Amino acid sequence: MxxxxxxxxxxxxxxxxxxxxxxxxxxxxxxxxxxxxxxDLKLVHYAGAGHIGGDLSAIDxxxxxxxxxxxxxxxxxxxxxxxxFILSKGHIAxxxxxxxxxFGFLPVEDLATFLKPLSKLNGHPNRNYVRGxxxxxxxxxxxxxxxVGHALSAKLDVSQRRTYVLVxxxxxxxxxxxxxxxxxxxxxxxxxxxxxxxxxxxxxATVRETNDLEPLDQKATAxxxxxxxxxxxxxxxxxxxxxxxxxxxxxxxxxxxxxxxxHPISFMSNNAAxxxxxPSAEQLELALDELDANDHRRGET
Amino acid sequence: xxxxxxSSQTSVADRPxxxxxxxxxxxxxxxxxENHRIVGVVNDSVGSSKLDAFKRAFPDxxxxxxxxxxxxxxxxAGLANGGRIAFVSAASCFLTGRALEQIKxxxxxxxxxxxxxxxxxxxxxxxxxxxxxxxxxxxWLRAIDNITIVVPADPIETAAAMRWAAEIEGPVFIxxxxxxxxxxxxxxxxxxxxxxxxLRDGDDVTLISNGTxxxxxxxxxxxLEDEGISARVISMPTVKxxxxxxxxxxxxxxxxxxxxEEATVAGALGGAVAETVSQNHPxxxxxxxxxxxxxxxxxxxxxxxxxxxxxxxxxxxxALIT
Numbered sequence: 001m002x003x004x005x006x007x008x009x010x011x012x013x014x015x016x017x018x019x020x021x022x023x024x025x026x027x028x029x030x031x032x033x034x035x036x037x038x039x040d041l042k043l044v045h046y047a048g049a050g051h052i053g054g055d056l057s058a059i060d061x062x063x064x065x066x067x068x069x070x071x072x073x074x075x076x077x078x079x080x081x082x083x084x085f086i087l088s089k090g091h092i093a094x095x096x097x098x099x100x101x102x103f104g105f106l107p108v109e110d111l112a113t114f115l116k117p118l119s120k121l122n123g124h125p126n127r128n129y130v131r132g133x134x135x136x137x138x139x140x141x142x143x144x145x146x147x148v149g150h151a152l153s154a155k156l157d158v159s160q161r162r163t164y165v166l167v168x169x170x171x172x173x174x175x176x177x178x179x180x181x182x183x184x185x186x187x188x189x190x191x192x193x194x195x196x197x198x199x200x201x202x203x204x205a206t207v208r209e210t211n212d213l214e215p216l217d218q219k220a221t222a223x224x225x226x227x228x229x230x231x232x233x234x235x236x237x238x239x240x241x242x243x244x245x246x247x248x249x250x251x252x253x254x255x256x257x258x259x260x261x262x263h264p265i266s267f268m269s270n271n272a273a274x275x276x277x278x279p280s281a282e283q284l285e286l287a288l289d290e291l292d293a294n295d296h297r298r299g300e301t
Numbered sequence: 302x303x304x305x306x307x308s309s310q311t312s313v314a315d316r317p318x319x320x321x322x323x324x325x326x327x328x329x330x331x332x333x334x335e336n337h338r339i340v341g342v343v344n345d346s347v348g349s350s351k352l353d354a355f356k357r358a359f360p361d362x363x364x365x366x367x368x369x370x371x372x373x374x375x376x377x378a379g380l381a382n383g384g385r386i387a388f389v390s391a392a393s394c395f396l397t398g399r400a401l402e403q404i405k406x407x408x409x410x411x412x413x414x415x416x417x418x419x420x421x422x423x424x425x426x427x428x429x430x431x432x433x434x435x436x437x438x439x440x441w442l443r444a445i446d447n448i449t450i451v452v453p454a455d456p457i458e459t460a461a462a463m464r465w466a467a468e469i470e471g472p473v474f475i476x477x478x479x480x481x482x483x484x485x486x487x488x489x490x491x492x493x494x495x496x497x498x499x500l501r502d503g504d505d506v507t508l509i510s511n512g513t514x515x516x517x518x519x520x521x522x523x524x525l526e527d528e529g530i531s532a533r534v535i536s537m538p539t540v541k542x543x544x545x546x547x548x549x550x551x552x553x554x555x556x557x558x559x560x561x562e563e564a565t566v567a568g569a570l571g572g573a574v575a576e577t578v579s580q581n582h583p584x585x586x587x588x589x590x591x592x593x594x595x596x597x598x599x600x601x602x603x604x605x606x607x608x609x610x611x612x613x614x615x616x617x618x619x620a621l622i623t
Contacts, residue, residue, distance in 0.1 A: 080384055128412055134382060136411040139402050145372045146407055149379020152364060179369035
């Protein structure tokens with residue numbers, strides 16, 4: 001296998017378009033998501049490791065957050081009043097790095113160092129090395145408490161800054177999430193949004209077979225959240241929902257984003273085997289062809 | 302405090318005793334008045350941390366997440382992300398045992414400005430037993446990179462360490478003793494991180510201690526002096542980073558080292574001293590601490606049982622050099 005090199009990852013830089021028409025924003029997010037998927041597939045193939053299934057599950061959410069929701073730019077990444085995005089499912093660091101590169105937080109050429117010895121792009125994100133990373137996550141169940149802490153700080157500051165945290169659905173088996181949800185509700189943190197990447201698969205099996213979360217909407221409601229369900233691959237739905245929080249004054253928001261692990265690659269989608277499998281050269285080619293075909297179809301409609 | 306520690310006209314043992322939690326809450330309130338960024342974070346431990354007055358003074362700035370230690374430490378890291386300085390206040394056994402991974406990942410590895418205050422550590426809970434004892438906290442945290450570990454010996458050092466912790470940016474763990482101790486430091490004592498304090502000079506044997514056992518080591522030195530043994534007493538408030546220079550100097554200049562602390566004999570101050578001595582200037586060492594899940598008994602009873610009465614420490618020193 002060829003080692004990952006800068007010419008493997010080439011990508012235009014995207015910008016937030018906060019004042020653009022909704023359709024234009026969605027088109028921008030869709031194009032960014034497409035590029036992030038392409039580069040992420042290459043990243044995992046050439047690095048020979050990564051979590052491609054979970055990456056592809058969450059890329060539409062990441063692209064929507066950075067392309068249309070979060071008030072963060074490379075220029076304001078250290079501004080105390082920036083919105084915060086905490087990636088709790090830290091094992092999809094690859095997708096986060098490519099997203100940060102796509103939106104100009106990280107030089108695109110740095111992606112070529114992913115997982116290489118002494119690279120700042122570790123298999124799990126480190127905020128001390130990568131601008132735009134808010135917390136060193138990896139062990140599951142850590143992001144939501146941190147997000148609650150940040151949302152509390154914003155409330156103490158009487159600030160309008162918002163907090164978003166992306167958790168995996170399997171990750172919700174960690175009890176720390178439910179501790180944090182109780183506190184979020186108790187403190188009425190209505191500028192906190194929990195996004196669940198609800199792909200229904202964990203490492204080697206379905207969530208249902210392992211330790212089922214259902215009825216997840218009712219559980220989140222019972223824990224004091226306003227619950228919204230969206231198609232986690234529909235940029236328009238994601239943009240509308242994530243931009244509209246809070247849905248109920250005084251209540252934090254729980255967005256159940258229905259996704260597919262490995263989306264939209266036919267042979268990876270909804271297949272637990274691709275949790276951290278590495279695509280071969282041939283599989284990479286097939287996947288990129290499928291993405292290309294999808295792109296053409298989208299262009300024609 | 303007008304008398305110096307080294308003057309032994311009156312024994313340290315005869316001085317009045319104080320619960321360091323009182324110095325803790327007074328200092329926290331002072332710091333909160335001085336700096337609006339400071340907040341308290343607790344796991345329902347308002348009463349056991351004596352924070353009722355703080356809560357009345359700063360109702361919004363005492364975050365009580367309920368009985369949920371993992372959340373408590375994660376929330377503190379998130380508060381730090383938002384620019385706050387969180388003083389987490391919880392029984393040390395639950396803070397360090399229940400939230401160890403949050404301390405490692407969210408605080409130390411993420412390099413967040415969080416101050417973890419382990420209340421009633423060691424065997425302070427006495428008869429409540431090993432579930433509530435926190436003899437392991439220092440050894441656990443010592444294995445984690447990027448966190449300073451401070452074990453104050455009296456109310457003055459507790460306040461001084463907190464003031465220092467509030468001023469610096471970064472992760473700190475401070476033990477706040479519940480078991481009453483006499484004052485061993487002068488009023489104007491300034492805590493210097495990573496630095497030992499030689500409280501008593503001596504060239505036969507060295508006693509290295511901290512926390513609730515330090516005064517016992519000082520009394521042991523008084524007793525040894527009466528029989529003609531000159532014992533150096535080194536206070537080691539910072540277990541990590543350790544003042545290796547002071548340890549190596551003691552190894553060179555005296556005939557043996559006794560460490561004594563209200564913690565496990567595996568990997569706490571004694572372990573740190575042994576690692577340093579064995580790699581730099583090997584001399585005989587005796588590590589005093591808790592060697593087991595303790596049987597029922599008060600903290601004082603248990604310290605005595607594990608050889609940390611003044612007489613026990615003196616005996617360990619005597620045995621080392623004779």
